[in-house]
Amino acid sequence: MQKNIFLHFSRELVDQPIMSTLIRKYDVEVNILQATITPNEEGTMFVQLRGNEEKLEHALGYLVANGVDVMVKPRRIHFHEDLCTSCGACVAHCLPGALYVEEDTRKVLYDEDLCIACELCIPACPFRAVEMAKTSVGGEV
Numbered sequence: 001m002q003k004n005i006f007l008h009f010s011r012e013l014v015d016q017p018i019m020s021t022l023i024r025k026y027d028v029e030v031n032i033l034q035a036t037i038t039p040n041e042e043g044t045m046f047v048q049l050r051g052n053e054e055k056l057e058h059a060l061g062y063l064v065a066n067g068v069d070v071m072v073k074p075r076r077i078h079f080h081e082d083l084c085t086s087c088g089a090c091v092a093h094c095l096p097g098a099l100y101v102e103e104d105t106r107k108v109l110y111d112e113d114l115c116i117a118c119e120l121c122i123p124a125c126p127f128r129a130v131e132m133a134k135t136s137v138g139g140e141v
């Protein structure tokens, strides 16, 4: 099972070994896709957590109990299939593989379930085929 989550660390938490504890004690696989953390300042991370459902639940509980703001897929993008030329320029920027080349057709497709809304594909697309959605999934911001 996999969860794509957005984490926000307060200034007090930035220097804490929270991610290493998550891996060691909660036995989940952590893939950090994007991080902006400066010592003594706030930090944000887009991460993929992998493990069975129980382990993921415990891991998320640990984060919340330690004061980390956890948002599961806080935003999403719009993929405009009609504007996409399948040029592939975005694919290498999409670390979770939400934008990918379909083997048979060589068309670029979008899998919303994998998208963590990191926005890296937006400047990469010369045809404006991807943009941030105006509303978010489940009403979250």
Ligand code: SF4
Pocket (backbone or CB within 6 Å): 077, 093, 094, 095, 096, 097, 098, 099, 114, 115, 116, 117, 118, 119, 120, 121, 122, 130
């Ligand atoms: S925002 Fe774009 S680059 Fe980021 S995960 Fe979603 S599709 Fe991939």
Ligand code: SF4
Pocket (backbone or CB within 6 Å): 083, 084, 085, 086, 087, 088, 089, 090, 091, 099, 108, 124, 125, 126, 127, 128, 129, 130
């Ligand atoms: S960069 Fe834009 S046009 Fe090219 S494949 Fe990606 S979404 Fe489609």
